[in-house]
Amino acid sequence: MSALPIIAVWIGAIGLNTWLSRFDTRATRLAVALIFGATILALWEMIVRIYAVPPVILPAPSQIGASFATNTAILWTDFVQTIVKGAVTGWLIGAAAAVLTAIAIDRSPFLQRGLLPIGNFVAALPIVGIAPILVMWFGFDWQSKAAVVVVMVFFPILVNMVAGLAATDPMQRDLMATWAAPYGTSLLKLRLPAAMPFLFNGLKITTTLALIGAIVAEFFGSPTRGMGFRISTAVGRLDLPLVWAEILVAAIAGSLFYGIVALIEKKVTFWHPSQRPQRG
Amino acid sequence: MIDTAVVQARDLSLTFSTADGPVHALKDVSLTIDQGDFVSFIGPSGCGKTTFLRAVAALETPTAGTLAVAGMTPDEARRRRAYGYVFQAPGLYPWRTIAGNISLPLEIMGFSRADRQQRTQRVLDLVDLAGFGGKFPWQLSGGMQQRASIARALAFDADILLMDEPFGALDEIVRDRLNEALLDLWKKTGKTIGFVTHSIPEAVYLSTRIVVMSPRPGRITRVIDSPLPRDRPLEIRDTPEFIALAQQVRDGLREGHSYD
Amino acid sequence: MTSAAMAGAKRRTGRSTGRILPILTVLLAIIAIWYAGAVWMNATWVRDQAARADTVLTTSELVRQTLMLERPVLPAPHQVAAGLWEGVAGQKITSKRSLVWHGWITLSATLAGFAIGTAAGILLAVGIVHNRAMDQSVMPWAVASQTVPILAIAPMVIVVFASMGVTGLLPKAMIAAWLSFFPVLVGMVKGLRTPDAMQLDLMHSWHASRAQQFWRLRLPSSLPYLFASLKVAIAAALVGTIVGELPAGATAGLGARLLSGSYYGQTVQIWAALFAAAMLAALLVMLIGALERLTLRRMGLAR
Numbered sequence: 001m002s003a004l005p006i007i008a009v010w011i012g013a014i015g016l017n018t019w020l021s022r023f024d025t026r027a028t029r030l031a032v033a034l035i036f037g038a039t040i041l042a043l044w045e046m047i048v049r050i051y052a053v054p055p056v057i058l059p060a061p062s063q064i065g066a067s068f069a070t071n072t073a074i075l076w077t078d079f080v081q082t083i084v085k086g087a088v089t090g091w092l093i094g095a096a097a098a099v100l101t102a103i104a105i106d107r108s109p110f111l112q113r114g115l116l117p118i119g120n121f122v123a124a125l126p127i128v129g130i131a132p133i134l135v136m137w138f139g140f141d142w143q144s145k146a147a148v149v150v151v152m153v154f155f156p157i158l159v160n161m162v163a164g165l166a167a168t169d170p171m172q173r174d175l176m177a178t179w180a181a182p183y184g185t186s187l188l189k190l191r192l193p194a195a196m197p198f199l200f201n202g203l204k205i206t207t208t209l210a211l212i213g214a215i216v217a218e219f220f221g222s223p224t225r226g227m228g229f230r231i232s233t234a235v236g237r238l239d240l241p242l243v244w245a246e247i248l249v250a251a252i253a254g255s256l257f258y259g260i261v262a263l264i265e266k267k268v269t270f271w272h273p274s275q276r277p278q279r280g
Numbered sequence: 281m282i283d284t285a286v287v288q289a290r291d292l293s294l295t296f297s298t299a300d301g302p303v304h305a306l307k308d309v310s311l312t313i314d315q316g317d318f319v320s321f322i323g324p325s326g327c328g329k330t331t332f333l334r335a336v337a338a339l340e341t342p343t344a345g346t347l348a349v350a351g352m353t354p355d356e357a358r359r360r361r362a363y364g365y366v367f368q369a370p371g372l373y374p375w376r377t378i379a380g381n382i383s384l385p386l387e388i389m390g391f392s393r394a395d396r397q398q399r400t401q402r403v404l405d406l407v408d409l410a411g412f413g414g415k416f417p418w419q420l421s422g423g424m425q426q427r428a429s430i431a432r433a434l435a436f437d438a439d440i441l442l443m444d445e446p447f448g449a450l451d452e453i454v455r456d457r458l459n460e461a462l463l464d465l466w467k468k469t470g471k472t473i474g475f476v477t478h479s480i481p482e483a484v485y486l487s488t489r490i491v492v493m494s495p496r497p498g499r500i501t502r503v504i505d506s507p508l509p510r511d512r513p514l515e516i517r518d519t520p521e522f523i524a525l526a527q528q529v530r531d532g533l534r535e536g537h538s539y540d
Numbered sequence: 541m542t543s544a545a546m547a548g549a550k551r552r553t554g555r556s557t558g559r560i561l562p563i564l565t566v567l568l569a570i571i572a573i574w575y576a577g578a579v580w581m582n583a584t585w586v587r588d589q590a591a592r593a594d595t596v597l598t599t600s601e602l603v604r605q606t607l608m609l610e611r612p613v614l615p616a617p618h619q620v621a622a623g624l625w626e627g628v629a630g631q632k633i634t635s636k637r638s639l640v641w642h643g644w645i646t647l648s649a650t651l652a653g654f655a656i657g658t659a660a661g662i663l664l665a666v667g668i669v670h671n672r673a674m675d676q677s678v679m680p681w682a683v684a685s686q687t688v689p690i691l692a693i694a695p696m697v698i699v700v701f702a703s704m705g706v707t708g709l710l711p712k713a714m715i716a717a718w719l720s721f722f723p724v725l726v727g728m729v730k731g732l733r734t735p736d737a738m739q740l741d742l743m744h745s746w747h748a749s750r751a752q753q754f755w756r757l758r759l760p761s762s763l764p765y766l767f768a769s770l771k772v773a774i775a776a777a778l779v780g781t782i783v784g785e786l787p788a789g790a791t792a793g794l795g796a797r798l799l800s801g802s803y804y805g806q807t808v809q810i811w812a813a814l815f816a817a818a819m820l821a822a823l824l825v826m827l828i829g830a831l832e833r834l835t836l837r838r839m840g841l842a843r
Contacts, residue, residue, distance in 0.1 A: 014673070021673040029676050036677035057704060113559065114566030124771070124825050125818045126779040128691075129795075132802030132810055137581075137613065171367050174339050178365040179385040179436075180358050189384065193375050208689055215692035219786055220802055228692070235699040243696055251688040258687035271374035271416060 002050050006043060013039035059241040067241035068248060074230065075249050082227040083253045085142035086214035090149025094210075095203060098154050102161035106187070112162055119155045119162075127152050131217040140221045149213040153206035157199070164198025165191050197272045200265040207257040211250060285348075286440060286472045287313035287336055292345035294331055294498075304497030305331040306342070311491065311500060315439075318466055318473045320483035321491045322529065328498020329476045329491075333442050336474065337365050350439065361389060363440035364433030368448050370425035372417035372432075379404070379413030382432045389436055403431040406465060423454035427461070434469070441473045448478060456514065459485055463512060480533075484508075484526045485517060492532035502532035571617050575607070578616040582606035585613065615808045623812035636791075639816045645793040646781050647820060649709045653716020654777040658770065660717070661724030668725075669732040669758070670750070682725055691719060691776075694783045712784040712793075719780040720773035727769025731762025760839060767832035774824045782817055794820070 017035055020028045041061050047053065048060035055063055068075065105111040131148045138144035168191055176186040218228025227246050234242040269275050294306040306328040313319050321329035334340040335347060338354035349357035357363065372381045382403060383396040391399070404410050407427040417425050426446060433441060447455045459482060466473055477483050483490050484506070492502040508521060516522055579602075586605045590597045597605070607616040615623070627639030634641060668675045694715045701711035735757050743753045785795025794817045801809035 017677050018673040021676045024672070024676075029680075032673065032676040033680040037681060057700065110562050111566065112562075114562030114564075117563055118566055118570075121822065124775040125821050126775075126782050126814075128779060128783060129798055129814045129817055132798055133807070133814075136802065136805075136807070169371075171369060171371050172373075174334075174337075175365065175367065175371055176388075177339060178337055178358065178363070179388050180361060181388045185388050189388070190373070193373070208687055211689035212691045215689060216695075216783055216786070219695055220799075231693070231696050232699075235696055238703070240700070247693050247696075250692060254688040255684060269375075271418065273418075276418060 006046050006050065009039065009042055009046065055240055056238050057240075059244055063241045064244040064248060067239075068245040071242060071245060074242075075245060077225050078227045078230050078246065079249055079253065081142060081223070081225045082145065082214050082218065083211065083257075086145030086217070086226070087149055087210040088257070089142070090146035090214065091153055091206065091210040093146065094150040094153035095157050095206070097150065098157035098202075099161050099199065101154075102158055102165060103187070105162070106165050106191075107183070112166075116159060116162060119159045123155045123159060128213060128216050131213070132220045135217060135220040140223055142226075144221075145214045145217045145226075148217040149210045152209045152213040156206050156209070157202040160198045160202030161195060164195030167198060168194045196269045197265075197274070200261065200269060203261050204258060204265070207261055208254055211254050211257065215250065284315040285312045286315050286317070286350055287311070287474070288346075288348045289332075289336075290346045292332075292335065292342050292347055294328070294335060294340060294342045294344075306335070307497035307499050308345070309498070309500055310345075311503070313472060313474065313489075315472055316470055317489060318475065318487050319489045319491060320475045320477055320487040321493060322477055322480065322483045323493035323533065324495060326495040326498065327493040328495070329493050330444055331498060332493075333444055333474055333476055337363060337442055361436055362438055363442050364436065364438045366426075366430055366433045366441070366443040366446045368445040370417065370422075370429040372425055372428060374416065374418055376416075377413065378409065378415050378417065378420070378428050381417065381428060382413075382435050385432060385436055391436075399435050399437075400431075403434045406434060406468070407431040408461065421454075423450055423458060426450060427458065430462075430465075434465075439471060441471050443473065443475045445476050445478065447482070455479075455482070460514060462486065467510065480526050480529050481517060484522060484529060485512065485514075490525075490529055492529060492535075494533070494535075501535050502528075504528055504532065574614075574617050578612065578614045579603050579606045581613045582609055585609070611805050612807055615811050619808050620811040620815060623808040624815055627812050627816065639794075639797070639812065642792060642794050642797050642813070643816055643820055645709075646778070646785065646795065646817070649712035649784070649793070650716050650774070650778045650781045650824070652709060653713035653718075653781065654720050654774050656713065657717035657720035657777065658724050658773060661721045661773075662728050662766070665725050665728035665732060666754075668729050675729075679729065682722060686722055686726070691780060691783055694780055695786050698784050712781045715780040715784045716777035719776040723769040723772040723776060724766070727765045727772075728762060731765025732758045734761045734765065763835060763839065764832075767828065767835070770832075771825050771828050774828055775821055778817070778821050778824060 013035060017032050020032050020035070044058075045060045045062060048058060053060075059067075105115060128148070130151055134147045134151070135144045138147050172190060172194075173186070176190055181189075215228040215231075218226045219232060222229040227250060231243050231246050234240070234246070266275055289309055289311045292306055292309040293304070296303045296305055305326075309328070309332060311332075321332060323329050331340055335342050336349055336354060338349075338358040347354055350360075350362045352360065352362070372378070373384070376384065379400050382400045383391075386396040386399060400413065401410075404413055407430055409424060409427055409431060412420065412424065412428075417428065420428070426449075430443075430446065433443075447458050450458065463486060475483075475486060488506050488510075490504040490506065491500055492504065493499065494501045504525070506525060508516065508525070583602060583606055586597070586602055586609070590602075606612070607619070609615075612619070624639070627637065631638035631640075633644075664678065668678060697715055698711050701707070701714075739757060739761075740753070743757055748756070781793070782795040782798070785793035786799055791800075794813050797813035797816075798810055801807070801813060
């Protein structure tokens, strides 16, 4: 009958959420999501404790939390090494390169027609696979991780930016023509602002790719710090709580990275229908 | 009228090549628009009225015939900023305020900041939008947005105003008000206006000349000079003269077998 | 037809005639840059060798040597092509050196995981559009989870499973399933919600049951969304499987080929495995694309 409390919590949470979901307000929606998350954590904790699951297989949330608290120094070093130096640097370089390339090929429909299908194609490929090559070329430190990230984020951002630059409707471009606006002016005043929602779409979807690239590249060689390095060595020592703490850091870093980009997007593209304050 | 032709088209033809063979958007169109005229182009879809206006604006290139705008080629006229163009949709930039939108062509044309501000203010008054300069387009109604786009076309004081179904997407009540406002503006500024429309009452109410066109190939079937006075209250639409004129336009449209 | 529509038609005809040429041009440019890169990156090593042997190389000799090194820094395209051909056709497909064999190991885990993940994603999506509590509980987390680099922990999952004695196809398929699950879930929920209020009201006015509403309105209108997310999902599943093959100890699969190549400095082997993986990905995505066109055409939805 050890399963009884688990089932009780499960049913209780379902009942509570079913009741709450009827109100459908902002507050209850948030509450429902939070209750669901908390229930999963509670069930996880209970299952591990009641059935005495060895931490080597699945540590309880409390154990992960404890490991997180005791290892903050290590986690911070790894965070700086992998996320800040590897992922963010690579992401910035890749994004800048993609935007500049998109603008460079903007005046050549021929190049666009050639590059776009290839870009779309490459975006679907397992690009992380180039990690071993780039680690060979750029060494074990963060530069090789940043290089992997640059390659991974380049094509999705390029494809989005080219689409964004093409997104102005013909009427708006005719309008620019009636004012005899030179190419540079219409690019700066019309097409770049109009491309921003597309650019940010590309920037947002690549934040996750950047983290993946930076962490996975560390499996092919890294200095004695970094999240990928820590995960593989901790797995070797069967220190699963530390592994999970690193995963927690990756999850937080991923959400933060995405959240910051989304926040900048909100400021920059305040005029876009998806960002405007809802009226009525 | 004074014999200063602002737009002069002679035997103008314009053919698009499409997958289904060539389409004659315009065929042998000859027309003269004089200084201060208000000319409406009316006809069913595909009769070339929009194409003609776009050719005047150098947005399309005719395949045959000659076209002079203010004594220049259309493209020269475009580069001299000889005309303002108003499209069917307002086409305002959502990331600029109304005032910012109106001063955009002024920025492109290199007006000074003070000049820009003063001109923006003046045209905002002209279209009755004073006080809305700081709003974003998406905060205004469709009619107000279209008024702002007219203000934008007026801001740099071109002599010619080309309007392609500017009120086509608005409802009847708003359209009436804007028609009245447009006439008022035309009287105040003395501009030459080319106006494309689908609506017979609108064409008759606004114009000094009505150009009736018909499709396949796009051509002019009739040019009607309006006997109505320049001062036109809305009530003029109930007078026998107005109704007779509308009847003439309708006959012209029928002549072109335009609804077959 | 308005002039804008005609201009559109004009542009479309121009587009269809010149579609291949630009792509070929760009591809040729990439190959040219690649060759130049190979010469440039391998030149240092060749020069060092020559200096050691006290010989002076002519430029043409230098170029020739940079393009035929056994372990080049950057192998030339023809070397990769040769490696790929050797791996695909030069071996018995049961050989451990055959790329077909490794590819099959990867493909089977990918497909198994993709099937599981897709099925789970669709089922949960159906539950979510019909149950508000489920929607409000699961959707925020499903959306938020897309910002978490799940793929990065794939190797760890493999190791944990291995410590429990589970190896082979299953753990990799789990990762592939997990990765394909979320795109399908999110896309399918969006797709099942595409019918607008008017269409739903119409169904309501005909007194359609919930099941009828589902089979005749929601499901058909969700298919374009489903296929779009299936393409993302199968690519993600393949990447997941390959990354799952990376941990030390794995001996089979394209990921293991990448890793062993990187251990022994066999750059040609890495590139060959990489291209094999790329071709596999392209093949899978194209397969789904073909399936999509076929289905949508039969439903009259094809554009």
